[in-house]
Amino acid sequence: MDTDAYTTMRFERRGQILTVFFRDPAEANTSDLAIHEEVGRLFHDLREEREARAIVLTGSGPAFFTGLKDPVGSLLWQREQGLPVIDAGRQVARRIVWDLLDVEIPLVAALNGDATGLGATIALFCDAIFMADTATVADPHVRIGVVAGDGGAAIWPMVMGPALAKRYLLTGDPVTASEAAHLGLVTHVCPVGEVLPAATAFARRLAAGAPLAVRYTKMAVNRLLKDTMAGAIEQGLAHELLTFTSEDMVEALTAARDGRTPAFHGR
Template identity: 25%
Template sequence: MPDLLFEVKNNIATITLNRPDAINAFSGEMIDLWIEALETVRDSEDIRVLVVQGNGRGFCSGGDIKEMIAGRGFYQSDEDRISTGLKRKNSLWKKVQRVPLLLQEIDQPVIAKVHGIAFGAGLDMALMCDIRIAAESTKLSESYVKVGLVPGDGGAYFLPRLVGTDQALHMLWTGEAFDAKTAKEMGLVTFVVGDDELDDYVQKYAERLAAGPQQAMRLTKRAVYQSKEMPLRSSLDFISSKMGLVMESNDFKEGVQAVTEKRRAKFE
């Protein structure tokens, strides 16, 4: 079986990290397949929602320490003319760091379905998603400090935007593990559900989003993320342009008609 599985069913794409014996620690093959899957989602008009999950007893334990030590997988480089440190930097840029950059280009909703553990880069991969739904027994940790590493895949960017600078530094400096309930109170996860309810909850949530007005939802996502980097005037100018576009769509016409007729809208 490949280290990552990708399937699309009823307009919902699912990425499954598939190294259960290693609690889905990253491998070179996994990252290559992850990048390929994200490019497919980004470029598809048929895929409406993406769910990212882990196979086996955990979501993701982060980078594979054995591969780091051996210089294999996504840490490997053939550029013999440069220093080892620069090789590792370039390898991160071309491999692992492609994941957050591609996620930034995806307009469809992305849901992290988290169970077991999400440690280090595994937690960061969940933070890159739009919505994080965690089973109540999940443990979450920025565990880089335990092995003397820095958060190399975007944790230093995403984490303080969710929990604040002080909490982010505490997590990164100590590697403390949090349960799902505490993580929700911190703003680290969106929803916490019972372990035996996780599959059904995520499926129904994904179906709900997939049934929504797609252009309006995608433009709204773009507006929310881009507005974080914009002054108010630019944000309002951006969203007024998108409002002009969506009001010409069939989804808008259907939505207005459904409200008038007091029924649920059926969007394209």
């Protein structure tokens, strides 16, 4: 893959391990659309990766991946542009999930910091998840009046069961590292300075395994995920698009911008 074509993330190859560092959106000199476009391209390109035997995903800033520099401004702009732009975003989100599940090389997430929204979805779809003891995982879509349609409504209940998933998805509450380990959201919790080394060590262990056996076993499990979650993903994305046109979303975003509590009316 052409790693030089990316501006919102950087890549590091060491032996059979490819590490992808998501850049901090607040510091990246690029637009929110560019961030999502590149993430939408990343997993498609990783499907064609031939050199690495394991891939580590991590953040280069204080967070793992939070997605947007200016979420309020970006979401309001998308609404103002109308259905073509909103639906293009839906298509990117759909592509991210399905391409991620089609990456045959093992994916190891190293949550050096918070994973929020799409970042949480990406992390939870990985094959092993190492989380800093200071980090949180959250899908706060509902707090801005939007459905958790970019895969959150599918993967959370698969991991922790419907009741617990709804407890977090319907409130947008963050999950601490200790809670995430207890609930089975992540596979390992480490001190923040040890997350990337521990994740990389595990990636090396996977890379040392029989490549075909490792990849094909992963894809057999992912087949189960894809078959089970297909309906939830498609419905979630469709309903997310619908809530993008709601007054509640505008109220949530303007309230956030004004520093007040939103008043929702269900329209």
